Amino acid sequence: MKRIIRRQIAEFIVKKFSEESMLLEDYLSYHIDEIAAIGNVGFSSEEIFELLCDNSTKEYSEVLDELRLVIKRHRKAARINVEDDLIGHKLVLTKIGAKSNHAILESMHLAFAKIGVKNKTSRGSIYEEFCCKFLIDLGISSVVTPQSNDKGIDIYGKYDTKLNRICSKLIFNDNVYVLAQAKFLKSPVDVPVLRKLVGDSIFLRFDQLEYLDIGHNAIHLIVFSHNGFTEPAVTFSIKKKVMMITTDEMLNIISSNINYVDWLSYKYLMKFV
Numbered sequence: 059m060k061r062i063i064r065r066q067i068a069e070f071i072v073k074k075f076s077e078e079s080m081l082l083e084d085y086l087s088y089h090i091d092e093i094a095a096i097g098n099v100g101f102s103s104e105e106i107f108e109l110l111c112d113n114s115t116k117e118y119s120e121v122l123d124e125l126r127l128v129i130k131r132h133r134k135a136a137r138i139n140v141e142d143d144l145i146g147h148k149l150v151l152t153k154i155g156a157k158s159n160h161a162i163l164e165s166m167h168l169a170f171a172k173i174g175v176k177n178k179t180s181r182g183s184i185y186e187e188f189c190c191k192f193l194i195d196l197g198i199s200s201v202v203t204p205q206s207n208d209k210g211i212d213i214y215g216k217y218d219t220k221l222n223r224i225c226s227k228l229i230f231n232d233n234v235y236v237l238a239q240a241k242f243l244k245s246p247v248d249v250p251v252l253r254k255l256v257g258d259s260i261f262l263r264f265d266q267l268e269y270l271d272i273g274h275n276a277i278h279l280i281v282f283s284h285n286g287f288t289e290p291a292v293t294f295s296i297k298k299k300v301m302m303i304t305t306d307e308m309l310n311i312i313s314s315n316i317n318y319v320d321w322l323s324y325k326y327l328m329k330f331v
Contacts, residue, residue: 059101059109059117061124066096067110068125071149072306073167075138076160079150082122082140087111113146122147131286135307157314162324166309169330170284174242177330184330185242186212189282191322192308198236209268210258213238213280216271235272237262238280247283247302249294255279256298282308 070093075085086093087107094103101109109117122140129136137155141148151158173181186202190213193200200215215236239255241247259279262269280301281287287295287302295302312318319325 059120063100064121064124065128067093067121068128069306070096071125072128072132072136072138073163075149075151075155077149077151078156079148081143081145082125082147082149083111083113083118085149086121131292131302131304132307132310135310137310154310154314157316158310159313159318162318163309163313165331166313166324166327169327170305173330181242182240185282185284186240188323188326189213189238189240189303189308190215191326192312193236193238195312195321195323200236209262209265210239210254211237211262212240214269233271234276234278236278236280238282240282242284244285246286246288247281247291248288249290252281252291252294252298252300252302255281255300 070089071082071085074089074092077085090103090106090111093110094101094106109115110121112118126140129139135154136152137158139150139152141150173184177184183202183205190200190202193213193215198215198217200213203209203211203214213236215238216233217236218232219234220232237255237259239251241251256279259277263272265272278301279299280303281295282303282305284305286304286306292302294300308323312321312324315321
């Protein structure tokens with residue numbers, strides 16, 4: 059079974075699982091037909107059952123490993139976790155998953171699916187706007203940069219650290235700055251996107267026009283990706299301190315908040331349902 063198929067199955071589980079807890083092989087057996095219908099799986103329901111619904115098979119172990127990787131990429135925003143049990147591997151909802159409104163989560167995924175099909179020429183700018191509004195919802199003052207001559211930055215933001223010492227304010231202002239790229243691609247974001255953001259951020263330190271206020275202040279570098287990140291990109295981000303945020307992470311956070319209807323990012327996305 060190719061890795062791309064294992065990843066599709068793992069992502070299906072992460073998005074669809076809504077029970078409080080269940081053994082992985084049981085969940086797979088209950089959703090055999092849906093898994094067989096996923097894009098490029100290429101196996102019948104009967105073949106999927108033989109390959110994945112027995113926890114002693116190689117294919118089961120490979121899907122389990124891929125599932126752990128997908129969950130790891132979602133970090134604290136993961137909806138589910140895998141717990142090793144005496145009788146097998148148990149899928150359980152995390153705190154975010156337990157709070158998550160599954161119907162709302164599904165409607166947001168539907169909105170993005172429609173954006174991908176109906177807004178092919180503008181989906182990049184739509185995604186930038188969504189990510190910008192998500193940062194605003196988190197309390198970060200943010201704007202989408204102009205489409206032309208953006209100097210490699212899609213979203214520019216800042217938040218207040220409220221420094222108290224007068225001597226500190228002589229050197230720093232009160233803000234931590236955010237420089238972000240937002241990528242709505244068909245494939246996972248790879249190293250070159252992150253490397254370019256790191257390079258552009260160095261030049262912006264010395265920009266005397268649009269980014270003059272940054273000065274000596276701290277900068278967060280963020281790359282938003284609709285379809286995740288490659289393994290080399292993950293490794294690069296750790297070394298170069300670039301924050302990676304996926305669409306799934308954002309949707310998990312929004313759908314788990316009791317006041318999601320007031321979030322600008324949610325209201326904006328629902329325009330496309």
